[in-house]
Amino acid sequence: MLMDRSLANRWTGGDIDLSGRIPSDLIMSAAAADPSIGPAIGPYLSMQGLPSCLDPVEPKAKAVYSSGWRPPLTPGPTRAELSDIAASAVSGAWVTS
DSSP states (O other): OHHHHHHHHHHTTOOOOOSSOOOHHHHHHHTTTOGGGHHHHHHHHTTSSOGGGGGGGHHHHHHHHHTTOOOOOOOOOOHHHHHHHHHHHHHTOOOOO
C-alpha cells in the first residue's frame, strides 16, 4: 500500500516523501546511485525475504534521495499525448492494422 500511494503521488508530479518510510521500489532504485544497497535487494526480488529485508538499507536510500538524486524517468508519452491516445481510442479514430 505504501508503494501504491507513493506511485500515485509521483504520477501526479509529487516529489518523494522522505519524512517517513520510503517504498521498496525507491529503495531498489537508489541502488543505481549507491551500489552498497544492491546486496539487500536480491532476497527481496527472489521472494526469499520480506520487504523488511530492505530496512537496513533504507537510511542509505534516504541519503541518496536527500542529496537530490532521482531515478531517471521511463520514456513514454506525456500526459497530454496519453490523453490524446485515449480520446482517439474512445472515439474509434484509433485503428490498428
